Amino acid sequence: MTDQVLRVENLKIALPEGADRDFAVNDVSFDLHAGEILCIVGESGSGKSMSANAAMGLLPELVRPVGGRILFDGNDLLTLSEDEMMDLRGRKIAMIFQEPMSALNPLMRVEDQIAEVFEAHGLLTRKERKERAVTLLTEVGIPDPEKAMRAYPFQLSGGQRQRVMIAMALALEPQILIADEPTTALDVTTQAQILQLIRNLQEQRGMAVMFITHDFGVVAEIADRVAVMQYGKIVEAGTADEVLDNPQHAYTQKLIAAIPKLAAEASEVAEPGTPILDVAGLNKTYRTGGGMFGAQARVVHAVNNVSLTLAEGETLGIVGESGSGKSSVGRCLVRLMQPDSGTVKLAGQDMAHLSGGALREARKSIQMIFQDPYASLNPRAKVGRIIAEGPMAHGVSKREAYARAVELLELVDLDALSIDRYPHEFSGGQRQRIGIARALALEPRVIIADEAVSALDVSIQAQVLDLLADLKKRLNLALVFITHDLRVAAQICDRIAVMQKGEIVETGPAHAIFDNPQNAYTRTLIEAIPGREKELAAAG
């Protein structure tokens, strides 16, 4: 291990005053060697991204390195001038980011954005830049590169955009590639492809890759070495096998234990109870474009002839990738969206054809928990009002509703005093608990959880999943759990329905789906789960 290209020594990065701690990164040291992939793992706020950005000289304003060195090519990057850093960026050290949707300029063609990398460093002629761009796009596996060159980012899928980002980063053959959560925003099958691509390119070019992620599954897929960060410090570092198979630090052990296991257990509910929700022939199409003169509209069949049943006390998982129609199904069930046709029978009553007061009454029995704990709570309302509003709208007195809100807060393990606080005073996991309390306030019989834990860190996610499972049992709730994350589905669901392009392609008990998937698409999904092979090897 003599081939180190980057050496971080005792790096200290100060946060602006008033932040929750003084240092984003506190006394962090690690080496990055040529031809290896180093994964820096941690939960949000651990300082993993800050370390990466410091190496690029791209720290946010007001965040400054205050100690230590980052040695590259005989220089300390922290002491270089902005001009010298500009010369290194893109040429020696390149970076790709988390959100392929927003990381490309929406108003520039792909070819111009790639050509810009050469232009920034005064290399090649205009014509040569274009030629190189085609070669690069071919190399990162974009179908029809000539056409993609002329495209604007919005015309490409998320995975293709991330490939364009990678092509840009590789344009000048940098020694180091920094990848900041590059697959987090992608679907699981796309994620598997992009991870494979990064691995291949890294091997071909002997590049060093610093890979920032929160996902141990991804670590298992791609890492040579791992450094685990918590509160700005590296708590454990070692080869991937050492850290994953035999974690030494308590925090690493906790993180790895919190990852939902893939092996689904046979359902405890041996006999399904009486059906509470019965959906038959549900359809929903979206039309875009078209106007009063009847221009041709684009029609998307978001929900295509979906039928499913849910028994009392059962958890049904609806899994699928983005655009599969899983969220549209959820929205049709609670009538946030009007289905085009089909019936949604809740305890024998057809929700899809109710209106006015009858619909409001029926909605009490079916409540929803949303994905984004930051956007789904009114920031101007106190928690008490958020929870009590529903019952009050149905005629419960204010005093009674607030008393019930306190009980509910205790039920979801929050302090009763929370009732007088605003949502912004809570963390993401706590907010999701508030969201659950709100859903429970109307004493529903069915809860639809739409990606309810997707925005949470893995340890928080585990807590919220435990809470949901516990509440379900205590209150005899039926749960529809919509998720893109098959690991989560495996952990919590009794039965699973797999959706693709608006249709349910396979449905069955969770363990059957995972152990013996019948449909080709289901198999592709399961095989793409990061870390699966390692887990199977460990189990077998």
Place this chain on the structure above:
Amino acid sequence: MLRFILMRLGKAAIILIAILTLNFFLIHAAPGDPAAVMAGEAGAADAKFIAQLREQFGLDKPLLVQLGIYLKGVIQLDLGYSYRQQMPVADLIFQRLPATLLLTVSAFIISLFLGTLAGVLASARVGKWSDTLISSLALLFYATPLFWAALMAVLLFSVYLNWLPGFGYETVGANYTGFARALDIGKHLILPAATLGLFFMAVYMRMTRASMLEVSQLDFVKTARAKGLKPSIIQRRHIFRNAMLPVVTLAGLQAGQLVGGAVLTETVFAWPGIGRLMFEALAQRDYNLLLGVFFVSAAMVLLFNLVTDILYRVVDPRIRVA
């Protein structure tokens, strides 16, 4: 694209007729009519004379018949006859239109150019004294009533300093020709155009500044920095182009007011434009002329809406006109 334009023009025609009908009834709902005003001015307000005038102008027919006659004329591009001014309405409007367009288009260009420039400068120096200065000036312009700014400008630049003429379109009786005339009109133009542009300049400045700062936080700007691009290129190519999108929307709104939005300025500076024509027509209940001015203003708003939408498609490839 052609299909889109044709469709929009079709919609515009329908909207235009709806606007005219609405305006027609609104005007007739106001007390008094041209006959009463003329009779009053002639000092002979006996009922017979008024009735005679009404018959002459066709005002004695039922309202719906009058509307039908008017709309039929408009469809044949005949805006009617102003009995008050003894001239066809279309001729009157076309006489005044150049002066108004000269004024409003100059104000539009001045405000858009200077406002955007000031916004870019302020955003590049955010928090420094030059940003504070530009922002405070913009707030001042934004808050100052137009007529007051106009009067103060006249007081300062023409009465005290005597640098610029305070009112009128050109020097009466000087009989300049060619370049000398253009220069003379140009001098007369400066004060009204600057006054009229002041408000929108402030709005553009604030919007550009806010938009630049917002865009500079976006992910693709970080991507651009990670490429090693120079800050000046990032500013121009990545931030500015994206930041201009909301400004284009606003400019489209302002452009719609190019004909009808200068009544106050034209009145203060005695500028012989459409705005003053409309004001006079209103005072004299000159129905045909008033409707004619409304027609041209409304057509202009619709036209510039269409132009803005087409322009938006050019600037932002994500907008699909369909």
